[in-house]
Amino acid sequence: MFPKYPHSTVSIQPFDYEGVVDLESKPRCKAPTSGMMNADVTLADELNAFYARFEAAAKDAKDANASGANGCRHEDTASTGNTFIISEHDVRRAFKRVNTRKAAGPDGISGRILRACADQLAPVFTEIFNLSLSQSVIPTCFKESIIVPVPKKPHPASLNDYRPVALTSVVMKCFERLVKDFIISSLPDTLDPLQFAYRPNRSTDDAISHLLHTSLTHLDTRGGNYVKMLFIDYSSAFNTIIPSTLTTKLEHLGLSSSLCQWICNFLTGRPQAVRMGGHLSASLTLSTGAPQGCVLSPLLYSLYTYDCVATTSSTTIIKFADDTVVVGLISDNNETAYLKEIRNLENWCQRNNLLLNVSKTKELIVDFSTKQERNYQTPIINESPVERVNSFKYLGVHITQDLSWSWHINTVVKKARQRLYHLRRLRDFRLPSKVLRNFYSCTIESILTGNILTWFGNSTMQDRRALQRVVRSAERTIHTELPDLHSIYSRRCWTKARKIVKDLSHPNNGL
Template sequence: MHFKEAATYNNQTDLQEYTETVTAYIKKCIDDVTVTKTITTRANQKPWMTAEVRRLLKIRDEAFRSGGKAALKTARANQSHGIKKAKHQYAQKINNNFSDSKDTRSLWQAIQTITDYKPLPQASDDDTSLPDALNHFYSRFETQNNTPAQKLHTSPNDQVLCLSAADIRKTLSRINLRKAAGPDNIPGRVLRECAAQLTDVLTDIFNTSLSQAVVPTCLKSTSIIPVPKKSPVSCLNDYRPIALTPIMMKCFERLVMHHIKSSLPNTLDPFQFAYRPNRSTDDAISSALHLALTHLEQKDSYVRMLFIDFSSAFNTIIPQQLIHKQNLLGLNTSLCHWILDFLTGRPQSVRVGRNTRTTWTTNVTSLNKKGQQCLHFLRRLKRASLPPPILTTFYRGTIESVLTSCITVWYGNCTDSEHSRIVIGAPLPSILDIFLARCSSKASSIVKDPTHPSHNLFQLLPSGRRYRSIKARSVRFLNSFFPQAVRVLNSNLPAPL
């Protein structure tokens, strides 16, 4: 705790100095132990080429220059054996990328290797005025906000959130190593591998931040990487901002978010699907469709639906109004003040290059097109004579996931011709089997969740074994998700003894 003592004056800890000193020391340690290694890769270099193969090639060349026939014969035999072994190990490495259909990153990496696919490099924009223009564009809502950030009246009984060292260490040990570092340039690997050594000091920093309701500026600074949404770019809104914040702060945010979500009251709108457990886009679409189709069961009725998409919705939030609403939800005042400080006074910089109708035909057609695009890679794998298990894994991880997106919502009202368009014809589970399995799983999760807005649609009959069927006048409503889900649950009941 020498860093804290150096940043403490008159029994008051300067959190900004404390945090900057710790992060600077971490970066110093990284520089002290990091070894820089330069590896030269040539365009014609084989991917299976290893250091052992290079050693055998040198031995062969030396034997050739020495003129000994026996030594040259032995060197060539060892070289041939070494190359076969290296090729086998490389093939096994590629095969291992197809071991898990859920790991789509490894699947596509293997596909790029097999097909020798190399994405075209993005042309860097050398316009030095672009970063400043984007920076003003992304902060345009801040300049329009004239509401001053004022803290609420603090209650004497207010309890400050205190994070445990065990939770912080668990969060550090779960850091995704592929996440890019923020402006502090501290990689996630350092935080995860040194979680045991960093837990105590980070616990003290985080709890000091919560007690003072202050977030150090170095932790909430942001580097924005603009990524073009389309090509060519015609306006600033065609850039998608990718915000890079310190990974240390992401861990802090995750811990605070878990506390906030666990503290929310049960009086929240049941149709709030985002950021809630056991809720998904499937639930939102199914609930909206059920309300509309139920109303359309009445004669001479119609439904008007308004779809609203807020552009830059999070950036338009006024922090002062947000903390008032959070206080009404029951969050303690000190945490509201911490959130207010977290959302205000955030320095950011932009880095550019080196310069800082009622049918589902349209939906099925789109899914079919995406699936056909992925089939190209499946055919390339088949031409490479890969075994069937690898082809099956690739299909499940890339094509099947596309074809079955929100299948519980749209499958029931598809025509037979549309059903046949999304069947691959391989010895795999049919789309119908996948729909029934997903439908049963989704319905079971809703039945087990009394807070789900659609929970009351699954009512048991007096026998207590079967669910009451949902009456439907039209085939369209009969084939929608909830009536079908009730039928699926009733059909899966165990046979009576």
């Protein structure tokens, strides 16, 4: 008969095993040959060297920048700024919130152990964490990382088609979360209001809404106005951060010298190796960039770019982490300020060791005027022209040159219908309605309502009916009533509006 999990009260029903026989009957993968294994070893070493390619460029940038010529400073920081002290309660809570499904880091300490033994381990690690903060030094074993290359494409053709994701110590991730919370609470409210990532009460909805509102307000001011949007793409943005430059910027933001030096130590002297299949490359030590996959890396990058702001009233720079868009509000066919802003951004990137990827940087023009022909100027970055497109996917939303939403909604409906197939398959396995309802919420409703505040209100009735047909199909499959999208949209609008009204520093507060 069908088994039960040992030491569990959960009984496995026969229908839970339907389909398992079919899966087990499929032919298994062939064992890897020696040629395949040698290829994995070679590729792992090549990828590790490829990910470390910014070390030399960063050294040149530090030599050119007097403030960072000496790298991280290691003076006595005991008297500079307030020392950040972590409590045992905070460490215990961080351990108990660990996701046990995450893989262990190079130290082999799993999240399951930390969570189960949080009460016993918290006192020990509290002392270690506070000692690390007071001395601005992180143990090397906490900084070790194993890079797992994640393909960006179904069939990678070059080294750049693999995204480096760092597998780091779970203990260090908990430590980073505590430091991240302290940094966020210490930042001034006036810090770059148009950076919408890692700020309280900010989201992708806010960034897209601000972009659309800024554009539409300018277009409605008078006839003949048009808007240019330059969507910036950086080459390996996280890997090019210069720790000494970041330290200087953090000190300007008011963080204590000891914490700034701790962050600099966190980013320098990092041993890393690449794991490809079952093979591990030789280890390299890096002192440039922030490893992707670490808790602190996205926040540190957003702080690294806090001084990248617009210099004129007719341009705006909107950021969500490394997703950046330069908005030019053009009047009287005068694009001088817009083109100057692009040159300023290019110079800023050179000073901060960031590389603009011109091939993936795109320009979108929104022009509702039909009475005159335009002679648009093409932006030039690094002596290369920027490609002009009719639509661009920004933070998960397809923005078109006419600011309509049919293209985006058609894409969403198509993707949601593909998930309906899996929902029907689960129904055929006779899973409970509650499970099917959860599957719908996680995989279908989340697609239909992604950034819904930015596009649903201006969608056509035809597009709304197409969206609602997906919901009705799911209702027939699950045999239960599901919330309609208009109700979800209205509820989220009220929730978002209340939060914005209470937050006087929110850039959309005055809308």
